[in-house]
Amino acid sequence: GESVGLHLPTLSVQEGDNSIINCAYSNSASDYFIWYKQESGKGPQFIIDIRSNMDKRQGQRVTVLLNKTVKHLSLQIAATQPGDSAVYFCAENERTGANSKLTFGKGITLSVRP
Amino acid sequence: DAGVTQSPTHLIKTRGQQVTLRCSPKSGHDTVSWYQQALGQGPQFIFQYYEEEERQRGNFPDRFSGHQFPNYSSELNVNALLLGDSALYLCASSRGTASSGNTIYFGEGSWLTVV
Numbered sequence: 001g002e003s004v005g006l007h008l009p010t011l012s013v014q015e016g017d018n019s020i021i022n023c024a025y026s027n028s029a030s031d032y033f034i035w036y037k038q039e040s041g042k043g044p045q046f047i048i049d050i051r052s053n054m055d056k057r058q059g060q061r062v063t064v065l066l067n068k069t070v071k072h073l074s075l076q077i078a079a080t081q082p083g084d085s086a087v088y089f090c091a092e093n094e095r096t097g098a099n100s101k102l103t104f105g106k107g108i109t110l111s112v113r114p
Numbered sequence: 115d116a117g118v119t120q121s122p123t124h125l126i127k128t129r130g131q132q133v134t135l136r137c138s139p140k141s142g143h144d145t146v147s148w149y150q151q152a153l154g155q156g157p158q159f160i161f162q163y164y165e166e167e168e169r170q171r172g173n174f175p176d177r178f179s180g181h182q183f184p185n186y187s188s189e190l191n192v193n194a195l196l197l198g199d200s201a202l203y204l205c206a207s208s209r210g211t212a213s214s215g216n217t218i219y220f221g222e223g224s225w226l227t228v229v
Contacts, residue, residue: 034217034218036220042222042223043118043120043202043204043220043221043222043223044157044204044220045220046217046218046219046220049217089156089157091156096170099162099169099170100170101147101159101162101170101172102147102149102157102159102206102218103159104156104157104158105156106155106156107155107156
């Protein structure tokens with residue numbers, strides 16, 4: 001698999017390989033993190049989330065890892081498929097008192113080679 | 115169970131005009147947030163509505179206003195449109211805030227082009 005930070009716009013992987021997408025978040029007080037997948041012309045699609053009291057969460061073919069010490073989040077996709085090609089965003093839930101809002105990273109394009 | 119639905123899907127407006135975008139939250143959700151997504155960028159928070167009140171606002175001018183109805187649906191209004199308002203406008207809904215442990219879902223968005 002390959003890994004890249006969100007400061008690089010594109011990740012290209014071979015079909016069947018594992019993909020790792022990294023994200024650095026900014027607010028140490030953020031308590032909830034989400035990965036979204038966005039296909040061209042569509043809205044963000046929820047993939048997986050993780051709360052700040054956890055460091056790992058697994059879904060179907062996806063795993064999210066959270067390292068609060070260095071404010072780092074990663075999304076691992078196992079056995080990447082052509083249908084995984086999309087732009088991926090990490091989002092952190094920033095709290096202000098009783099309110100909260102999502103702040104998104106810039107996104108990275110995942111391109112799967114057949 | 116319908117997810118978050120938005121209308122219209124696409125529209126074109128002239129600079130200086132006004133636009134209203136609509137959102138129906140996912141069933142059982144009472145909190146609606148609006149985001150603006152410029153081409154090639156991540157979504158930017160505009161504001162959030164809960165119990166028919168604006169609870170929180172992002173860094174957007176007063177030309178952007180909204181409303182939430184008793185059935186939890188919401189409208190986003192933008193006055194005096196500028197070319198830079200051209201973007202995908204996204205509605206997101208949740209049950210309470212994310213901090214209370216509920217997932218946030220997005221609609222497919224409304225594509226606004228200002229000419």
